[in-house]
Amino acid sequence: MRRFCKVESLRTATEGIDPKGFFGPRWALDRGCDYQVVRAFGAANVLEEQIMARPLRRRSVLQIAAGAAVAGIYSTPMRRAFAAAKETATIGWPNDVGSWDPNQRFTPDAQAIFKAVFDQPIDQDPQLNLIPHLLKSWSLAADGLSMAVELRDDVTFHDGSHMTTEDFRYTFFERPKSGIKLDTANSWRKVQDIVIESPTKATMKFSSPAPTAPQWLAFLGSFVVPKQYIEAGGLENFLKKPVGTGPYKLAEYELNSRIVLERNDNYWGPKAKIGRVTIEIIKDPSARVAAIQSGEVDWTVNVPVREVQRFKEAGYAAVLEPITRVVLLQVRNDLAFADKNVRLAAHHAIDKAALSKAFYGGAAVPLSVVATPGTPGYLPDFTFSYDPELAKQYLVKSNFGPGNPVKIGFAATNGQFPSDYDMARAIVQMWKRVGIEANLEVIEYAKYFELNRAVKLPEATLYSWDNATGDPELYTGYLLNPKLPFSAWKGEEIGQKVLQLLNVADYDARIAGYRELNRFTIEDGATIPLLQSVLTVVHKKNLAYTEYANGWMLAQTLQWS
Amino acid sequence: MIGIVGKLIARRLVTAVPILLAVSVLLFCVLRALPVDPAAMSLPPSATLEEIEAKRHEMGLDRPLPEQYLIWLVDALHGDFGRSIQFRRDSGSLVATTLPATIQLALAAMVIAAILGIGGGLLMFRVRGTVLEPLTDLVSILLLSIPEFLWGLILLFVFGVMLHLLPFTGQVAPDLPAPRITGFLLIDSLLSGRLDIFLSACQHLILPAVALGLAFSPTIMRVLRSSLFDVYHEDYIQQARLRGLSEGHILIKHAFKNASLPTLTLAGVQFGILFSGTLLVEVIYSYPGMGNLMVDAVRNADLPLIQTIGLTYCVVVLMINTVIDSLYVVLNPKLRVR
Numbered sequence: 041m042r043r044f045c046k047v048e049s050l051r052t053a054t055e056g057i058d059p060k061g062f063f064g065p066r067w068a069l070d071r072g073c074d075y076q077v078v079r080a081f082g083a084a085n086v087l088e089e090q091i092m093a094r095p096l097r098r099r100s101v102l103q104i105a106a107g108a109a110v111a112g113i114y115s116t117p118m119r120r121a122f123a124a125a126k127e128t129a130t131i132g133w134p135n136d137v138g139s140w141d142p143n144q145r146f147t148p149d150a151q152a153i154f155k156a157v158f159d160q161p162i163d164q165d166p167q168l169n170l171i172p173h174l175l176k177s178w179s180l181a182a183d184g185l186s187m188a189v190e191l192r193d194d195v196t197f198h199d200g201s202h203m204t205t206e207d208f209r210y211t212f213f214e215r216p217k218s219g220i221k222l223d224t225a226n227s228w229r230k231v232q233d234i235v236i237e238s239p240t241k242a243t244m245k246f247s248s249p250a251p252t253a254p255q256w257l258a259f260l261g262s263f264v265v266p267k268q269y270i271e272a273g274g275l276e277n278f279l280k281k282p283v284g285t286g287p288y289k290l291a292e293y294e295l296n297s298r299i300v301l302e303r304n305d306n307y308w309g310p311k312a313k314i315g316r317v318t319i320e321i322i323k324d325p326s327a328r329v330a331a332i333q334s335g336e337v338d339w340t341v342n343v344p345v346r347e348v349q350r351f352k353e354a355g356y357a358a359v360l361e362p363i364t365r366v367v368l369l370q371v372r373n374d375l376a377f378a379d380k381n382v383r384l385a386a387h388h389a390i391d392k393a394a395l396s397k398a399f400y401g402g403a404a405v406p407l408s409v410v411a412t413p414g415t416p417g418y419l420p421d422f423t424f425s426y427d428p429e430l431a432k433q434y435l436v437k438s439n440f441g442p443g444n445p446v447k448i449g450f451a452a453t454n455g456q457f458p459s460d461y462d463m464a465r466a467i468v469q470m471w472k473r474v475g476i477e478a479n480l481e482v483i484e485y486a487k488y489f490e491l492n493r494a495v496k497l498p499e500a501t502l503y504s505w506d507n508a509t510g511d512p513e514l515y516t517g518y519l520l521n522p523k524l525p526f527s528a529w530k531g532e533e534i535g536q537k538v539l540q541l542l543n544v545a546d547y548d549a550r551i552a553g554y555r556e557l558n559r560f561t562i563e564d565g566a567t568i569p570l571l572q573s574v575l576t577v578v579h580k581k582n583l584a585y586t587e588y589a590n591g592w593m594l595a596q597t598l599q600w601s
Numbered sequence: 602m603i604g605i606v607g608k609l610i611a612r613r614l615v616t617a618v619p620i621l622l623a624v625s626v627l628l629f630c631v632l633r634a635l636p637v638d639p640a641a642m643s644l645p646p647s648a649t650l651e652e653i654e655a656k657r658h659e660m661g662l663d664r665p666l667p668e669q670y671l672i673w674l675v676d677a678l679h680g681d682f683g684r685s686i687q688f689r690r691d692s693g694s695l696v697a698t699t700l701p702a703t704i705q706l707a708l709a710a711m712v713i714a715a716i717l718g719i720g721g722g723l724l725m726f727r728v729r730g731t732v733l734e735p736l737t738d739l740v741s742i743l744l745l746s747i748p749e750f751l752w753g754l755i756l757l758f759v760f761g762v763m764l765h766l767l768p769f770t771g772q773v774a775p776d777l778p779a780p781r782i783t784g785f786l787l788i789d790s791l792l793s794g795r796l797d798i799f800l801s802a803c804q805h806l807i808l809p810a811v812a813l814g815l816a817f818s819p820t821i822m823r824v825l826r827s828s829l830f831d832v833y834h835e836d837y838i839q840q841a842r843l844r845g846l847s848e849g850h851i852l853i854k855h856a857f858k859n860a861s862l863p864t865l866t867l868a869g870v871q872f873g874i875l876f877s878g879t880l881l882v883e884v885i886y887s888y889p890g891m892g893n894l895m896v897d898a899v900r901n902a903d904l905p906l907i908q909t910i911g912l913t914y915c916v917v918v919l920m921i922n923t924v925i926d927s928l929y930v931v932l933n934p935k936l937r938v939r
Contacts, residue, residue: 297889318775
């Protein structure tokens with residue numbers, strides 16, 4: 041081992057590089073490298089007189105080459121990655137957007153990303169109240185058959201063009217009716233026309249009452265897209281270079297890898313605090329945990345619940361946020377579940393608090409109706425008890441019991457939402473104790489609708505339902521509407537009640553109707569709500585963001601402190 | 602020699618056609634046998650049964666299976682591999698976007714596997730009969746028994762989380778752009794004159810490539826050692842010893858050259874397996890390659906995309922085999938004479 045210089049003097053002379061670190065100058069010196077090698081490993085500022093120069097030998101040249109490569113690879117970009125500038129932030133996100141056409145598919149996880157690049161006519165505040173956004177005002181007619189809207193006049197798309205009612209009409213009427221297969225074609229199927237009165241004023245006309253039109257303008261897929269830009273450049277061009285009116289512009293997109301957003305300095309509303317936000321698509325939960333722990337990302341979601349406490353202890357901001365997503369059992373009204381006693385027994389047998397404790401650290405609120413606390417359809421005074429003895433009594437009425445169990449089919453996804461399959465297995469055990477023998481099968485989430493359409497779902501299916509608006513129509517009105525593929529329940533009585541409520545234009549009457557219906561569906565055993573889902577969030581303590589009750593994480597609300 | 606290699610490539614191209622057709626038929630039939638309705642999957646959940654039926658008719662799914670295959674084949678020959686259900690984009694363009702990243706990763710992994718495999722094989726042979734032999738055996742068995750995704754997690758945890766030495770998310774640092782010219786980021790960064798991007802891309806490539814390389818190196822190691830044992834029974838090794846050549850010289854200059862041929866064949870086979878091994882490693886490292894896309898496609902029962910990716914895997918493996926066979930001709934003079 042040759043040592044040609046004093047290590048301590050190297051330490052002081054070398055800036056920006058940890059001399060003791062791997063591949064640092066001390067590391068090189070400790071391994072007997074010549075001074076050229078030490079320099080290649082990063083000691084560029086080392087004083088010449090502190091080093092005894094030697095002529096280069098063959099070995100030295102090779103060492104220099106290897107050292108330079110390692111130092112180059114190790115030092116510059118790596119250091120940059122760990123030194124997060126305040127003008128940038130990196131988010132670890134579990135899913136990609138799939139398509140940059142925000143009207144195309146209803147993907148709840150993509151909403152937050154779309155909301156950075158595009159704007160919705162109506163927005164929601166953190167408590168989920170509807171607030172003006174691109175629309176300055178809206179007025180739903182008493183009969184629910186029309187809605188007058190007034191747009192802001194100071195909104196421009198990222199290409200500099202002005203947003204007008206032409207774009208609004210194009211987004212909510214022309215595109216959905218054009219034959220392109222957009223998910224918004226369903227949400228806006230009632231739109232007969234949008235009559236333009238001026239560049240900022242228009243009236244939406246509906247074929248039947250549309251009481252939740254304002255909610256839908258703040259919901260999935262309702263993002264205003266530029267008519268002229270899409271028509272002139274074509275859809276493919278739009279998908280490659282999407283243009284919205286949002287607080288960020290899409291600067292770069294790598295499929296399944298990352299989304300780079302740059303602040304829109306001409307944004308009509310409050311400017312985003314962080315100039316550049318990179319969203320790394322990290323699908324594996326363990327990899328997201330590693331990414332936040334190593335500092336590769338500053339903020340991430342959907343890490344395993346058990347990790348939250350560990351992150352808290354390690355000095356991160358880690359929270360379990362209850363959101364407007366519900367976990368429930370979608371049930372059929374036939375097969376073994378044609379018997380109301382069996383349905384109610386199945387519900388009474390489930391210890392929801394135990395499920396919450398086991399799988400969500402106790403943070404998920406057990407639900408007695410299909411609505412989350414704080415939303416209009418929630419019934420705070422109504423509880424459905426966990427009572428295995430009562431469950432047994434219901435089963436006895438139908439000549440079943442632990443000795444003579446009723447056999448049912450039970451489907452669950454595995455990995456669609458946290459602990460889904462494990463939760464299903466726990467429910468199977470709870471049922472077994474009272475006399476319900478469930479045959480658990482795993483299904484892909486994407487197959488739920490197909491199986492439901494073909495009437496091939498089993499008696500019960502573990503399901504997760506997201507409703508960012510919190511409106512009861514988008515809970516019970518969809519989950520128990522027999523005409524929609526979301527509902528496994530096809531019973532006429534509840535179906536009629538739902539269909540009637542879809543046409544009630546008066547807000548208070550509508551909400552009252554849904555609250556009554558929510559109670560009825562539980563007492564009838566038409567649905568088995570389990571838990572209010574929780575979102576796990578871990579971030580650096582000095583990176584603040586606005587918490588929304590529906591779990592939105594908006595890049596435009598991020599702020600370093 | 603060029604003529605022989607050219608003929609071999611031409612012959613391989615001709616045989617590739619029926620192989621690809623057979624694979625495409627197999628893929629098509631297997632995917633159609635799955636209990637998944639591509640028509641329903643390609644429409645919003647709220648689509649009515651009539652709309653699904655219309656879509657099924659539009660997609661030709663109401664026709665006999667052979668006819669469906671012919672329609673698909675004709676479209677594929679025209680470069681239309683069908684529209685991805687999940688992404689609602691042309692499957693071919695999705696694969697074209699992600700394939701370069703996977704090739705780049707697989708090649709880097711193969712280089713690492715070759716270095717470790719050859720180095721390890723030579724070492725194992727060199728220490729034969731010594732006290733070190735059981736140790737090298739143990740290491741090779743250990744390497745052999747850990748799958749690539751587990752290596753991925755181990756390396757991520759050790760070098761990414763514990764030591765903070767290497768990044769493990771994506772292809773390049775978040776604050777650097779990813780230029781796209783050829784699709785191969787390492788090449789594109791150099792073409793655009795951005796050394797910083799190149800270095801960052803190298804950093805991001807190390808862990809996934811090593812994870813894959815580590816998993817595939819022990820097979821090379823063991824085959825090389827076994828080939829060396831065979832070669833050392835040949836007369837020319839004894840003659841080399843009689844000529845007074847050193848053991849190291851005999852091993853590298855004489856034995857290794859001849860023992861490398863079976864290893865090369867194995868490397869070709871390994872590359873095919875390694876290429877498919879990118880699937881989970883890409884997910885763990887959020888690497889934007891075809892493996893990551895395949896996992897998405899399978900999860901969403903995106904049949905057109907699964908079919909296109911499956912066929913692409915087949916094409917890549919055929920190409921690699923052709924390259925390996927060509928190399929075999931280059932390295933083996935006996936084949937050139939024929």
